[in-house]
Amino acid sequence: xxxxxxxxxxxxxxxxxxxxxxxxxxxxxxxxSDLSDGLDQPxxxxxxxxxxxxxxxxxxxxxxxxxxxxxxxxxxxxxxxxSTALLPxxxxxxxxxxxxxxxxxxxxASLLMRHVPLVRADQDLRQGRWTFWAGxxxxxxxxxxxxxxxxxxxxxxxxxxxxxxxxxxDARAISAMRPDAVLMNVGRGAVIEEKALYEAxxxxxxxxxxxxxxxxxxxxxxxxxxxxxxDFAALDNVLMTPHMSGWTAGTVRRRQETLAENIGRxxxxxxxxxxxxxxx
Numbered sequence: 001x002x003x004x005x006x007x008x009x010x011x012x013x014x015x016x017x018x019x020x021x022x023x024x025x026x027x028x029x030x031x032x033s034d035l036s037d038g039l040d041q042p043x044x045x046x047x048x049x050x051x052x053x054x055x056x057x058x059x060x061x062x063x064x065x066x067x068x069x070x071x072x073x074x075x076x077x078x079x080x081x082x083s084t085a086l087l088p089x090x091x092x093x094x095x096x097x098x099x100x101x102x103x104x105x106x107x108x109a110s111l112l113m114r115h116v117p118l119v120r121a122d123q124d125l126r127q128g129r130w131t132f133w134a135g136x137x138x139x140x141x142x143x144x145x146x147x148x149x150x151x152x153x154x155x156x157x158x159x160x161x162x163x164x165x166x167x168x169x170d171a172r173a174i175s176a177m178r179p180d181a182v183l184m185n186v187g188r189g190a191v192i193e194e195k196a197l198y199e200a201x202x203x204x205x206x207x208x209x210x211x212x213x214x215x216x217x218x219x220x221x222x223x224x225x226x227x228x229x230x231d232f233a234a235l236d237n238v239l240m241t242p243h244m245s246g247w248t249a250g251t252v253r254r255r256q257e258t259l260a261e262n263i264g265r266x267x268x269x270x271x272x273x274x275x276x277x278x279x280x
Contacts, residue, residue, distance in 0.1 A: 098254025
């Protein structure tokens with residue numbers, strides 16, 4: 001089957017995570033360019049403005065516009081930094097998933113850690129302390145199967161960030177939780193109101209939290225930063241991870257396959273998958 005050659009650009013550091021080996025997944029006539037986050041290197045603006053396919057995570061009015069793009073493809077699920085009003089009339093916005101298995105494993109592992117304290121048991125026994133020795137009444141641990149799991153999204157708190165989900169879990173919602181409840185967020189940080197969460201944890205209003213998605217992130221010019229304006233790191237009832245729940249080799253591979261599938265469909269004139277916003 002004949003396919004149209006496409007000019008494809010990977011825009012920015014995030015998108016280039018999905019670049020290695022990508023040529024092997026698409027037809028050889030397509031042309032791929034790697035562009036910096038700032039689009040400020042020689043020739044990058046022209047390549048961006050004339051791309052048929054843009055793979056990236058942001059589009060705003062401070063950037064050049066992808067005037068000829070027929071497909072703007074986020075390499076992940078989130079598209080909240082992509083302004084659909086700036087997409088050209090002929091352009092489709094699509095996204096990728098493929099992180100379901102990885103996040104499910106993360107959720108189960110972090111929940112099990114609260115009931116099967118392997119790390120603490122190991123650390124204590126190395127010091128001669130038999131903290132969880134069977135037969136000792138004070139060593140009894142809880143079982144996850146006896147707990148209730150509340151779902152907000154598909155698993156735990158896994159909602160995307162939109163105008164309707166921002167701050168959805170606020171002080172009132174947190175106050176309705178049981179004192180021994182654990183709040184887990186693997187969706188987007190801003191779905192849970194930052195100040196309300198911190199204050200509830202600090203006051204031990206709830207039992208704890210597992211937080212993987214945050215309120216402040218590194219940028220292309222600042223590779224490290226604290227994840228919140230509040231000092232969550234000082235709290236001993238929080239498990240903090242750096243937005244890692246869905247980030248596995250399997251996730252990257254599955255998202256590459258989605259990107260390649262849509263590029264193939266576009267070049268053949270077929271319907272695209274995971275479309276969020278169609279042409280106007």
